[in-house]
Amino acid sequence: MRQVRLCFDVGGTYIKFGVFAQDNTWLSQGKIATPHESKEVFFDALLAKIVEIEQTATIEGIGLSFPGFIDPEQGVAIMAGALAPIHGCNIIKELQGRLIGDYPIWIENDARCAALAELSSGHATDVQDFVLITLGTGVGGALVHQRKLIRGSGFRAGEFGMMVTDFQASSFATLHDLASTRGLIDAFRQAKSIPINKEILGETIMEQWDKDPETQQIVRQWARYVAIAIYNLAVTMNPEKILIGGGISQNPVLLPIVRQALKDNPHWLDFQVPLETCRYYNDAGLLGALSLIEQGGKK
Structure with missing residues (x-):
């Protein structure tokens, strides 16, 4: 049977999967709902997909992009994001024990997997040092120095969303609250008096950018928080490049707005670095997991 590489990108809502040939070309991909009921149900969902792939192919290796504080050396999810039943679980041992x-x-x-994808074939192939910041339900990120991931002593490096940047006005509110896509949606909902049960997407807000002055004001204020995060990262790391990821970054309006917010900062001139969006969006986690297999988990 054909040898394949199987990758999973675990999120709070969906688990995406991708099957790749040995030359890293896509063979198939899809997604399943992420189970939250228990550890057993979660691993049963992964196992069912693995067994399905085994019917027609030989699996060469499995790569996992996972939320939270991840110890890749031991395979432990110290904290697994929104997947509370998995906190503290040794993901690799649990999965291998069922196979x-x-x-x-x-x-x-997951954010470090996105960085690996950009390193491998994205917008970081030409640099040694860069920072990746993701704007989604929260604010995530990854730090890369001399083309190697910086994980930190407790595997918490890159948790940019936990920065406190507006203490006088917002107390201990973090960038998760202020600079995430969720933060933008919350501000938009409040300004427009939109009921909580009505779904709003960050992409929808950005599409209204040139149609509504009030929306422009909301987005500009949100972009200031994003710009503060970018400035602080530039001052801290002095990277060659900063990449922005997350679904909202696909909108071409975003970068000019953030760049203008950075120009409003009089100190940016001394610390500015090139700012780009990531090459990969929804596939970043899967391609990063593929890089884990390709590189033997060394990065």
Whole structure:
């Protein structure tokens, strides 16, 4: 049977999967709902997909992009994001214990997987040092120095969303609250008196940018928080490049707005670095997990 590489990108809502040939070309992909009921139900969902793939192919290795504080050396999800039943779980041992086949398995934090994807074939192939910041339900990120991931002593490096940047006005509110897409949606909902049960997407707000002055004001204020995060990262790391990821970054309006917010900062001139969006959006986690397999989990 054909040898394949199987990758999972675990999120709070969906688990995306991708099957790749040995030359890293896509063979198939899809997603399943993320189970939250228990550890057993979660691993049963992964196992069912693995068994399905095994019917038609030989799995060469499995890569996992995972939320939270991830120890890739031991395979432990110290804190698994919104997946409370998985906190403290050794993901690799739990999964290997349920498999019939003996596959090598690698795991890494999802934002770091996105950074690996950009390093491998994205917008960071030409640099040694860069920072990646993701704007989604929260604010995530990854730090790369000399083309190697910086994980920190407790595997918490890159948790940009926990920065406190507006204490006088917002107390201990973090960038998760202020600079995430969720933060933008919350501000928009409040300004427009939109009921909580009505779904709003960040992409929808950005599409209204040139149609409504009030929306422009909301987005500009939100972009200031994003710009503060970018400035602080530039001052801290002095990287060659900063990449912005997350679904909202696909809108071409975003970068000019953030760049203007950075120009409003009189100190940016002394610390400015090139700012780009990531090449990969929804596929970043899967391609990063593929890089884990390709590199033998060494990065």
